[in-house]
Amino acid sequence: MRIEKDSMGPIEIPEEAWYGIHTSRSLDNFDAAGETLPLEIVHAIVRLKAACAAANERLGLLDKDRCQAIHRACEQILAGRHDDQFPIDIFQSGSGTSSHMNVNEVIANLAAVELGGKPGDRTTVHPNDHVNKGQSTNNVFPSAIRLACLQLHRGLQGALEPLVAAFEKKAEEFANVAKSGRTHLQDAVPVTLGQEFGAYARAMQKAGCRIAMAAENLREIGVGGNAVGTGINTKPSFRETIVRSLNDATGFSFTVAENGIEITQFMSDMGQVSAALRLLALDLLKITNDLRLMASGPNTGLGEIRLPAVEPGSSIMPGKINPSICEAANMACVQVVGCDAAIAMACGLGQLELNTHLPLIGANLVKAFNILIRTSRMLEKKCVLGIQADEQRCRNNFENSAGLATLLNPAVGYDRVAVLVKEGLASGKNLKTLVLEKKLMSEPELERLLSKAFEPNL
Missing domain, CATH: 1.10.275.10 (Fumarase/aspartase (N-terminal domain))
Known part of the structure; x- marks a missing residue:
């Protein structure tokens, strides 16, 4: 000793x-x-x-x-x-x-x-x-959080881009797979499986853009501001000189804080980044729950897609395969939402010239970034790239969907279509069969009408 x-x-x-x-x-x-x-x-x-x-x-x-x-x-x-x-x-x-x-x-x-x-x-x-x-914890520590988050943001961008590409690949692969859309978990107008995956790709792109925009504010740093941000006990050029040295070493474009006192007291820039990470987590929650629903079954659920089998799903039911990757992603995203809740509360708990919850804010931001980096990579490699479509199941659901009624409105009329929907539910016949049986449209006319459901109208 x-x-x-x-x-x-x-x-x-x-x-x-x-x-x-x-x-x-x-x-x-x-x-x-x-x-x-x-x-x-x-x-x-x-x-x-x-x-x-x-x-x-x-x-x-x-x-x-x-x-x-x-x-x-x-x-x-x-x-x-x-x-x-x-x-x-x-x-x-x-x-x-x-x-x-x-x-x-x-x-x-x-x-x-x-x-x-x-x-x-x-x-x-x-x-x-x-x-x-010439330094104080009050400015060094939050400046370090900003630097750490910008470095982690690079990693998250690198993980999100392949995930977006994987969704886009599936959107192209499933472009002609017709299926029933669903709103309120009830039959709705038809879509293609490719359109659904295209929406997932766009959601991930937008989530990445939101995080990038929020991260821009992290480039303003207060290092050199000392105890309360006034720069006491330092030379006037100290902060600019630090930032120049830091930029040379890291390649980032940091700037000296416009108001050193504000940036010492308020952690809102970090809260904004955390909120953007939370939105990515919520989008991933929605997507993975969609995938679980579409893969449900295989015999008694929707069964429209097949997720990659990564492990036996049960210790007692032989042959059972669970959507384990999606479930792991669910838990990861819930944890990110929890991190954001802690960060949000901590951002509001500063008093006077200082926020006294900086380690909590920094640790939870780092955790959220790392969770989302690993989750994005896991979903891309272990789930999305291996998804297969059950085209026949999708087609059957499409043809039996009550949502087809909406497409018939312009040609047959709302009231008559409503009667057909009730008759179909009572008889078990789908709308396509009833329309043809009652000779309300010819088969070529009906097929042309159905095909228009998948044409973009922008």
Whole structure:
């Protein structure tokens, strides 16, 4: 063990630990979540630390040797060499001070050893005076959340695009598969299976666009604003210099916050992203429930499509196959909705100059992004690409649908069609049979009328 001291007194720290006394106190204090802050946020803080060090050197506030040592320490962390050194619980100090100081201490100790010192040697590289120079948790932590979310957004885009393509492929494959549409779960006017899958593709495209538009606001960051966003104890050009260094390192187009005080208090930009993720989750819920309904059966349900069989469905019923992928996606999407509910409440719980729920907001945003990335990939590969149509079942449902009555209105009249619907229900005959039997239309006329149901009218 080694002994470190702060204003509260001395404490023993494991000799092999790269973190320091603040981290040790936090480990003693916080364990409510039983889950550590996501590494995506930790690594984003590290990237900000590297950008701040570069800015401080450029402005003559940090010597070159310490700056380079801090950079090399950041590179080690970003390479994943010290992931076990960030053990702080999610539910901690509301601004994220515990995790922020955890990062400062690890970087400082790695840099100190680089320069010939020892872990805990604050004279060589100090976690506050050097690594954290000109910074405050109140702006570093939310800026790190923004950076982490933009990086995750790239991953989500990369997962949604193949899912959209898979739905589009099925839309083309099923373009000529006629079936009954349904509203209120009752027979409605006919559609093609391809039209339904085309709608799913468009819904996913729009969901992706909503997330992209929301993510644009994350490019405005408050790092360098210090305690309340005024930039106290920093040079006027500090924030611009940080942002320039960060953009060079990440390729993102970050901008300095237009109002540093606003961006420190309000987490609405993050709430907007969360809401867009929730809408994607709700669309996926709707789509996967549709797929389950259309695949229901196989003998006593709709049975219009067949989902890929991925595992035996029952421990007691031999041969049973369940829509397991859709069910897993359902649960994932419900979890995302829950994450958004927590984020929404947390966004409204700030007081005066600070929101004190930042770790919760960040952790739930990261969780929601990662869930949706994995769910989109799972649906594309394990479900959508392998869906098959039962064309005969679709055709039978189409021909027996009461929804055909709507197509007959212009040719036969509403009242007469209503009588035919009742007669069909009583006799078990479909409308097509009754129309032909009563010679209300010829078969070629009826087929032309039915075919018009699938022609776009835009």
